[in-house]
């Protein structure tokens with residue numbers, strides 16, 4: 001397979017199983033990507049990531065560009081060498097963090113001006129500068145700079161974000177040159193199907209123009225602007241049509257979603273990739289995913305419970321430690337508690353997507369979805 005080629009291994013209803021080729025090996029979908037914000041999935045070593053079956057690890061351009069700086073990452077030989085992770089990696093553009101973290105962000109047609117949360121330094125990002133930073137960091141997949149509209153927002157505001165994001169998509173695609181890295185375009189449009197379809201039409205026109213001029217095409221497509229505070233049912237009113245309006249022959253990545261039931265349903269609508277800080281962030285707060293729903297390890301009922309965290313789980317935490325011990329670690333704020341729960345929670349989502357892929361390969365995804373929706377876990381997510 002050539003670099004950034006997609007093979008459709010199987011389909012089951014709208015669900016797909018893909019294999020995608022990168023310079024750091026191939027990955028298979030459906031799949032969940034652990035988030036390594038500052039070039040580390042908090043508390044988890046690269047060996048553990050491999051053992052968990054993580055296929056792509058995400059890193060944040062906003063944070064890395066400020067600490068330690070994209071040039072330092074490049075000096076180390078790129079993000080893979082810097083953090084010693086040998087598998088495929090993806091960087092977001094950091095645009096989402098600019099809007100969510102900065103007190104004052106100035107948006108104009110040409111880019112973003114904001115202050116660093118680290119030292120207050122004034123920073124200017126144009127689409128071209130953002131591509132340059134992501135090329136320095138050197139993940140396998142870069143994301144275009146875009147504007148994610150908040151929810152709720154007026155339709156006029158969302159339409160303007162679609163227009164701006166499309167203009168920046170073109171500038172990112174024109175500026176992006178690194179041959180061992182691909183660029184994903186991002187669909188915006190909030191909860192408005194017509195704006196979503198317009199966003200997709202713009203992206204397709206941009207890449208047609210680029211390809212006709214001898215340039216590159218997008219390696220895949222992010223679906224942004226969901227999971228921004230709306231009810232999940234609101235997202236599912238449009239998600240399926242949006243996913244299936246994207247080109248068949250490339251991955252569709254629903255950004256920032258980590259709820260297990262949402263993942264299973266979104267795969268059924270034709271989505272292939274997911275990322276979220278949820279499994280590791282909730283682990284650090286003492287909460288575990290499980291086959292029976294959420295478990296808060298601070299709960300007194302686990303104090304004398306010497307059984308595994310989740311009887312159905314095959315992760316190393318569940319094979320080796322009891323609920324009583326994990327509760328003790330969480331209560332004492334021991335770092336091992338956060339680590340062991342992070343291992344378990346990441347395993348939960350990675351394994352859920354591995355089983356989803358199996359169901360697609362067996363052409364039984366509908367059954368898999370029905371079984372999940374009838375499960376005890378689905379009642380709690």
Ligand SMILES: [Zn+2]
Pocket residue numbers: 309310313314315316317318319344347
């Ligand atoms: Zn487990």
